[in-house]
Amino acid sequence: MKKLRIGIMGAGQESLHSHFPNCLKNKELAEIAAVCDVNPENAKNAAQQFQVPAYYESHKEMLEKEELDLVTICVPNRFHEPLTVDALRAGCHVLCEKPPALTAEQAERMAAEAKKAGKILTYNLHYRYAPEVQMMKKMIDGGEFGTLYTGKVQAVRRRGIPGWGNFTNKAMQGGGPLVDIGVHMLDTALYLLDYPRPVYAAASSSDRIGKRGGAGLMGSWDPERFTVEDGLFGFIQFEGGISLQIEAAFALNCKEKQKMNVEIFGDLAGASVFQGEIYGEKNENLTDTKLPFVQEIDKRNISISNFIRCCAENDQPLITAEQGVTLMRIIEALYRSAETGKVVEL
Structure with missing residues (x-):
């Protein structure tokens, strides 16, 4: 060939x-x-x-x-x-x-x-290719979570504003942590939820730390040239009563250096995806189950x-390209809501 x-x-x-x-x-x-x-x-x-x-x-x-x-x-x-x-x-x-x-x-x-x-x-x-994601996708499709109805997306760094490249330049990148790291966790959640149709989005954002400067864990940045958000916090409603919360931040005064995770919740079970844990009930007892044999892989x-x-x-x-369109519609709506202070319909 x-x-x-x-x-x-x-x-x-x-x-x-x-x-x-x-x-x-x-x-x-x-x-x-x-x-x-x-x-x-x-x-x-x-x-x-x-x-x-x-x-x-x-x-x-x-x-x-x-x-x-x-x-x-x-x-x-x-x-x-x-x-x-x-x-x-x-x-x-x-x-x-x-x-x-x-x-x-x-x-x-x-x-x-x-x-x-x-x-x-x-x-x-x-x-999407992470073993935890693929295992849970099979369980979801097999009905083990019941009906999924809500979730939470986190892509947060304590003080991880990149000190190189174009990451803080809105004209070149279109945004900050939402389009850099948040997009990965948002797409993962949407994939597990079978990419439902979005109805509206609401969000707020901040650039307080980015424009002030200070200590960083990923090099120093120029606060005078910082034109993106350092954090965005939002809510997305989908058809069928499904909702998602999202937190995406380059700089947030939290304890952990970084949190990259998706949580999903159904009427039979819920999960912390990248912790590889499933929370459910069996024989009238609450159960916490750890995914077995999850190996670190090169997802790229x-x-x-x-x-x-x-x-x-x-x-x-x-x-798919069509999923890329839906993803960008949601990201655009979150940014527009943060800018205007209003709920944005999709």
């Missing part, structure tokens, strides 16, 4: 630590044919480091000159939509980093282009490998 040809868009730290090595782990199915980056030195260095035969400054030139089958996109959020659309129009399957885009409208255009091109568009929301590797396999076998990815 002819190997698929991969193009990697973006040669920053995340790409070097995840996209390149994990693509190389799938040598039986695909090969990295080219890399591009707006900084030509980054592209050149990545090509040399990973023995990639071609590198470019322009993604359009790479798409024109290389016969690519698929691309992975690892660039600032502002460029997710234009690069994805160009790649799809060039006949490539696309794995784009999270979040899908800056707006729901952009995510809708991306999904429409994928459908028009007949190509796969998926997102690197790799927490599984996500990228699954994408490559789906492209090779013409299979459907676990994360």
